[in-house]
Structures are given as structure tokens and as C-alpha cells.
Amino acid sequence: MATIKLDSVKKSFGKVDVIKGVDLDIRSQEFVVFVGPSGCGKSTLLRLVAGLEDITSGTLAIDGQVVNTLSPSDRGIAMVFQSYALYPHMTVYENMAFGLKLAKTDTRSIEERVNEAARILQLEPLLQRLPKQLSGGQRQRVAIGRAIVRKPKVFLFDEPLSNLDAALRVQMRIEIAKLHHSLEATMIYVTHDQVEAMTLADRIVVLRDGYVMQFGTPLDLYHHPENKFVGGFIGSPKMNFLPCDLLGDSAGQAMVETVAGTRVPTTSVVNGERPGSGFTLGIRPEDLLAGGGGDAEIEGDVITVEHLGAETYVYVDLGMEEPLVVKAAGNSAVSHGDRVRVGIPAAACYLFDPREQAFARPAYG
């Protein structure tokens, strides 16, 4: 119902630049997730959209209308805070009705809308309770209810699940996804948890130090990271990075030499790139072949084994700072101290140039 367009948006706090020029084009009814490490500016960017912070330069448009100077309530947004921020002296009903009362909505439609929201969020039996009589999950629902009743064009979520325990987080995640489908509203969701980002988002914005590193669908980010940062940030456990030299190419596809002189063929397209050092080879733990095979092999000592039941993560020492992480079968018999061979399929390799930009490659898997 609402498009959001950011045009070279910048934000400085005094001399500190927090957002250094962000362009985004968010479609109507899209679920967009801002993700990044702490301090990357994702919450600030959300607060700029909300109107809780002033934009230093650039324009923000909702539905084609520039809203830089509009107050939050006039922008047609609603926000769910990390700490819930419920009014402690008001009952659940009053909490949800507060915004409508301020907007001088008539009593009957307030009642209708609050009851409707309570029904959607299963809060009906709790309407007369105070926030302190609710559990964490229930408070989170009330906070979402408070946003729903105002029928906003845009929902903003600021790390809404980070105060909940793991089980509840998964449950609420599913409910938020359902809510997005039933409300058909545009949603922006901030999180530092890349699993939340992958599962909820139509498109993900990866932020780092106030810059957008990449904006794309979850699978796009997974298969075609534009740079080393996105490659390392999306996926768990994170992508292995091996320093390598570019030797040359055969039919446009790169051949590299990495640790211990291992030569690895890749499918990355390096048209015209000059051979040299300072390149980085990226391989995801789930793409590596425990026990060998593939198009190249590498050997090392096992330093740690993590059994998760369905899968096993094997940490292999290659004489680098970080061990190589390999995903193996759940019943893997590898143990500490073993010497293992790890196979590398050429099509699973990512290649980054010395400026950490990725080379294009065909999708894998």
C-alpha cells in the first residue's frame, strides 16, 4: 500500500557520520529487513524513516510524498520497539487505544479496531490487564497490537524479538510473517540476526558502517554476494575465507592457488583480471566435502568437532589464523587430532578481488 524511497539519505550526529548516503527503493507491501553488525547504522536508518531522528541531507518519500519534515504520526507509520515501550499505567486496551484517542477517533471505532487487533493477536482475555501482569511474549503482542490498530501504511520493527527466549522467538517470527501476509502492509524490520533476516525478508538490506553493502532477496545474497562482507555475513556458520593468488583463467574461469600450494579451479568469471596476489577464496562450510573429492583437495588436522545431531561441524587447522569449518554428516566419526582431507567443488567457490569485491559466478546447488 505504500512505497518508500530513500535518496542519498545521510545522518550525522555532530561530527560523526552514521549514515553515509543510502539509496533504497522499497516496493509496496514488501517485507524489507535491515541487517548488519552492531554499530552499522541499521537502527538509525529505521529511526530516520520513523521520523524519530532528523535526516541531515537527502530525501525520504513515502508513496511519492517527501516526508522529511513530517512528524512520525503524520507519516502514517507505526513502530514496534525492542523494549516494547508499553505505557505501564494503562491496561492493554488503553495501550492500544491511546494513539486513536489522541487522533480523536470516535469511541465506537476505537473499540472495534482494538477488539479486532486483540482477536488477531489472541489478546482478548488480557485486555484489562496491566503490562506488568503480562509475560514477555504477551507484551510483545500488545506492542504489535498498538501498531496494528492505527492501520499504518508502513510498519517499522526495531529488533522486536531480541528480548524473547529462543523458542518464543521462533514462534513470534512465524506470527510476524503471517501478520505481513494478512495485513498487506509495507514492513521494515531491523535485526542483527541473519537467520531472522533470511526467514522473514522479501528483500534484505545489508548495512556496514553507514553504507548499503547489498540489497537483494535472501537467496540472491546467499548465492551472489557482491562483496566479501556480505559473503561472510549471510550464512551460518560463516563462509570460510582463504587467501589466494590468481594464477589465470581457463575459458574465462579463474584458477587460484591457495594455502599449501593447493590449486583450486573456480567458476568465477575474471575477464581481463590480471593475475596476482591479495585475492580471497570463499567457500561455505556446507559446500565443502568432508573426506575429500571435488575438484581440489586440501589437508589438515582436526582441532574441534561439534556434534549437533543432524550435522557435525569439523574445525580443520590449515596453519591460518582461523580454522577451516567443514559441515559433515551427523554421524561423522571424525575426532580431535585426526588428519582429514577436504574436497572443494569448483562451482561452490566464491572469489573476491583485493578490494573485496566479488566476481560474478553461476548459481550453485
Next chain:
Amino acid sequence: MRNRLLKQVGLWVLIVIISVYALFPFYYAIITSFKSGSAIFSVTYLPDSFSLANYVGVLGGGHFPRNIVNSVIVATAVVILSLLLAITASYALARVRFKGRGILLFTILSVSMFPQIAVLAGLFEMVRALGLYNTLFSLILAYMIFTLPFTVWVLTTFMRDLPVELEEAAIVDGAKPHQIIFKVFMPLMWPALVTTGLLAFISAWNEFLFALTFVSNNEQRTVPVAIALLSGATEQEIPWGPIMAASVIVTVPLVILVLVFQRRIVAGLTAGAVKG
């Protein structure tokens, strides 16, 4: 075992000493107020006679009932005005970023460092210039000079501790600053409001120097001055009975206020607002 007994006894002895120290003057005022005639001049520590003559005398004749009303008007107005000004000021001081905020806060505090006598003359000129001499407004104006600094300070400190997200949630809900203050923050600030309000009331109720200086008319006096100026039949006679009765009468409202509002002074009112 003996050690514990000793501790218990010691504790109770201390309690008794403190209670006697704190309550004896008031107790003595009460029993004296019920004595009549020359019985006042015999020192007794237990009530031995009961007469309401002093109370009837104080309340029945002269300006004393009017003086009580004056005191109530002045103290109530001071409390309401101070809290109203302080809560809006504290919102600005606690939540709005502006240049010179720290200096402003310090200036407000430093006002309360001056002794009353130092500001008396200047204040008197102000009262005259504003045409408030001999009216209750002069006292309301004067008392706010020493109630405002501490109400502003206490409320600012308290408001600073309220979660920022609450304010932001209210902003997103479309609340204007005055709605944030009165609909969101004020209900959460009852403990601070009650405490500072009570202190402001008590200091306004008991104030003597300004009340003596700015008001010369018996009709407009407040209670502390009225009591001090109670006079007997002759100059040699100090009317201890009526003075004690009057003192007891003016203490009762304070006791009632504290009892009524002590329930409001409960901590943890913000529980449930944010996590934890």
C-alpha cells in the same frame, strides 16, 4: 543467646530514645493545650485534666480561622504552581537537548543556596513593585522561589530515568509534548510528585519570615505568624494555652496529608513498561 537478648534490648532502648526525642515536644503541646487556667503552669507529663477551652478560644474569636484558610490557600497554590512549572521545566531539562542545559540546571540549584534573609529586601521591592504587598499573592510568589529549585531538580532527575522508548512510542502514537508530559509521564511520576509536593506544602505552611514581612494585616496573615502574634490580656501574659491549641490545630492537616499520600509513595510504578 545472651548476646542476642542484649542486642534486642539495645535496639528497643534506641527506639524509645529516638521516639521520645522526636515526639515529646508535640506530645507536650497536646497535653498542655487541653489544660486550662493556672494548671498550665504546673509541669505534668501525663494528661490530668481535659478542657477544650483553649480550642474554643482560638477558633471562636479573632482572625485565627481566617488565618488557617489563608495558609491552606497559599500552601495549596504554591504546591500546584510549583509542580506544574517544575514538571514542564523538567521535561525540557531532562529530555530536550539544548545549549547551556547544564549551566541552567546549576543556576536553578544555586538559587536555593541563598539564605532567606539575603533575598528578603530585594523580594520586598519586587512585591511592592508588582502591587502585591499585603496580599496572599506576595507569599505565593515568594515561596515559589525556594520550592521551585528542589521540585525542578528532583523531577528532572526522576524524568531522566524514565525510558526514552516510552516517549518515542508516544511520539509515534501522535502525542504532542504536553500530552507526553501529562498523559504518559505524569502518571508514572506520582511518587516524585507526591514527595516533592509534600515537601513544598510543608515548607510553605511553616514559613515565617516572608509571611511576617510581606503581610501586615491580621486578616491576611498565615498561621505561623498568627500564632506568634497571639497575645494575652496584658502584655506580661503569654497565652500558652491558646498557642498550644493553635499549634496542634495547624499540625493536624500535615499529619493527615502525609497519611493520605504515603500510599502513593510506592516504588516500581514503571514496572512492565520495558523489559525486566
